Amino acid sequence: MTQREKEIFQLISQQPTIDQNEIAARLNITRSSVAVHISNLQKKGYIRGRGYLINERDYVVGIGAANVDIHCRSKDKLVMQDSNPSHMHMSLGGVTRNICENLARLDTKVKLITALGDDSNGAWIRDTCQMMGIDMNYSMVVNQHRSSTYISCLDEQGDMFVAFSDMEVLQQMNMRFLQSRDHIIHGAKLIVCDPALPEEVLAGITERYGKKMPIFCDPVSTAYAKRLRPFVGCLHTVKPNRMELAVLSGHPTETDEDLMAACDKLLGIGTQRVIVSLGKRGCLYMDQEGNRIQRGFRPLEKMVNATGGGDAFMAAVIYSYVNDYTAENTVDLALAAGCAAVSSADTINPDMSLELLKKTIKERK
Numbered sequence: 001m002t003q004r005e006k007e008i009f010q011l012i013s014q015q016p017t018i019d020q021n022e023i024a025a026r027l028n029i030t031r032s033s034v035a036v037h038i039s040n041l042q043k044k045g046y047i048r049g050r051g052y053l054i055n056e057r058d059y060v061v062g063i064g065a066a067n068v069d070i071h072c073r074s075k076d077k078l079v080m081q082d083s084n085p086s087h088m089h090m091s092l093g094g095v096t097r098n099i100c101e102n103l104a105r106l107d108t109k110v111k112l113i114t115a116l117g118d119d120s121n122g123a124w125i126r127d128t129c130q131m132m133g134i135d136m137n138y139s140m141v142v143n144q145h146r147s148s149t150y151i152s153c154l155d156e157q158g159d160m161f162v163a164f165s166d167m168e169v170l171q172q173m174n175m176r177f178l179q180s181r182d183h184i185i186h187g188a189k190l191i192v193c194d195p196a197l198p199e200e201v202l203a204g205i206t207e208r209y210g211k212k213m214p215i216f217c218d219p220v221s222t223a224y225a226k227r228l229r230p231f232v233g234c235l236h237t238v239k240p241n242r243m244e245l246a247v248l249s250g251h252p253t254e255t256d257e258d259l260m261a262a263c264d265k266l267l268g269i270g271t272q273r274v275i276v277s278l279g280k281r282g283c284l285y286m287d288q289e290g291n292r293i294q295r296g297f298r299p300l301e302k303m304v305n306a307t308g309g310g311d312a313f314m315a316a317v318i319y320s321y322v323n324d325y326t327a328e329n330t331v332d333l334a335l336a337a338g339c340a341a342v343s344s345a346d347t348i349n350p351d352m353s354l355e356l357l358k359k360t361i362k363e364r365k
Contacts, residue, residue, distance in 0.1 A: 001046065001107070004029075006133045008037050009046055014137065058322060059109035059135075061185050063178070063205060064096025064194035065170055066114040066129070066139075067148040068121045069347050071307060074156050092128055093150050093347045095194040095220055098308055102315030102337065104133040105352040108322060111135040111188070113181055115173045117147035138181050142172045158303045158342075167196050175204035189322055190214040190236070192314070195224035202227065206234035214272070214321070218314050219244040233270035237321070239314050241277045259284055260292070275317060275334070277310060282335055291327040297335045297364035303342045312341035312349070316357065336360035 001009060004027075011023055020038070024031040041047045071089045078084055092101070100110045112134050116122035118141055125147060129136050148170060152163040178185070178201065185191065190213055193205055206215065214236035219225035225240060225247035232238055232248050246253040249262035263274040263286040273287040282296025316337035320330035336357040340349045349356075 001041070001044070001133070002037075003131075005037050005041055005046075007131065008034065009041060010130055010133070010135075012041075012047060013135065058189040059111060059187070060100070060103055060190055060192060060318060060322065061188035062096040062100040062110060062112045062114075062192050063185075063197065063201075064114060064192075065094035065148055065167055065196045066097035066112065066116065066125050067092070067094035067150040067165070067167070068125065069093030069307065070149070070151045071154060071345075071347075072151070073154040073158060074161075076156055078153075078155050078161060089345055091346045091348070092125055093307070094125075094148060095196070095218055095311055096192060097125070097129065097134075098311035098347055099192055099218075099315045099318065100134050101129070101132050101348045102312050102341075102352055103318060105348070106315065106319050106354055106357075108319055109135075111138055111184060113178070113184075114139045115169045116141050117145040117169050118143050119146055121147040121149070138184050140173065140177055142169050145169050145172065152307050154306065158306055160306050163307075165196075170196055171198050173198065173201055175201060175208070178204065179208075185209060186212070188213065190216060190318065192216040192318060194218060194220055195228040196220065199227055202231055206231040210234040216314065216318055216321075218310060219248065222247050232266060235271050237273040237275065237317060238266065238271055239275045239277060239310070239317065241279075241310075245274070245276055256284075256294070260286065275331075277313065283313075283331065285327060285331050287327060289327075293327060293331050295331055295335065297339060297360075300339060300343060304345050306342055308344075308347035308349075309338045309342045311347075312337040312352065332361050332365060333357055336364065339364055 007027055008023055011018055020031050020034045023034045069091050072086045075085045100112045103110045116125055126136050148167045150165045153161045155161045191209055216237040217235050219228050219240045222243050225244040229248050240248055242253045245262050249265040251262040251265050252258045253262050266274050267288055276284040280299055285293040313334045316334040317330060320333050339360050340352060340356055
């Protein structure tokens with residue numbers, strides 16, 4: 001879909017009986033333009049028949065964090081306990097939200113269930129996600145609460161030095177709320193979630209939905225990996241880095257042999273796939289079918305912003321699953337997505353697309 005088609009599709013999704021004149025008024029365009037866009041949406045299969053019935057194809061449900069991200073990048077070598085001249089940049093973030101936006105940019109239908117505060121940041125997150133094609137209709141708004149914020153401090157090379165997050169609003173989510181969304185969750189192709197959720201919710205997601213549908217999760221940090229560890233055997237796909245893998249498996253991860261042994265431990269307790277992020281070395285992919293792939297792409301000449309690389313990687317893994325990619329093609333697409341993400345100042349590369357990823361594979365593999 002084009003951006004304008006996404007806007008019209010979103011309005012129709014929210015109000016299937018809306019007429020063309022009202023759509024034109026809301027988007028400040030002519031009714032004849034609306035008619036052309038609707039005709040294109042019908043030809044592409046997104047809507048059908050009179051009343052603009054939505055063609056509900058496979059979709060992904062994201063359950064987790066949505067933040068406002070503030071990135072601070074030092075202009076020179078960092079000086080501790082001092083004020084450092086820097087470039088500051090603000091964008092939307094949150095692990096699950098980032099994955100959902102990347103999926104939307106890859107033309108995958110996605111619904112996000114998150115918790116927002118009733119503040120201006122919450123409105124910004126909600127409205128921008130809707131514009132990006134992420135269905136926010138099933139999220140919760142917590143009255144008199146601030147929305148989640150994430151601050152990352154990057155060194156002069158663009159690599160993360162330290163980060164801070166305030167995700168207290170997400171702790172307001174509970175299983176009673178999620179159960180009110182059961183019809184949406186059960187209808188999804190898969191669930192992607194992050195361990196910033198309350199432990200009660202993580203346990204509930206794996207127990208209530210894990211036997212019926214795949215669950216994908218990025219541990220995010222060693223602290224959150226400890227929270228995720230009791231449930232890791234219920235996950236279909238987990239994407240840790242080396243340190244997070246050590247926490248999840250309880251096994252050393254110092255050598256390549258250690259890495260494979262740690263992955264085998266997770267596969268042995270029920271995890272279907274383990275994809276370990278190895279930074280500049282790429283990744284290690286292992287699954288229950290016996291696939292073992294360790295691969296990296298040619299390094300980038302310049303990394304603009306390391307934040308968001310892992311989320312783009314996971315989005316490509318999910319896209320590959322939804323579209324039945326092989327293990328080899330999954331790894332290639334995920335590595336390309338990571339490269340594309342860290343080449344952008346924004347947490348999400350605004351040029352993210354399947355075409356960009358195919359181009360990156362040709363250039364970097």
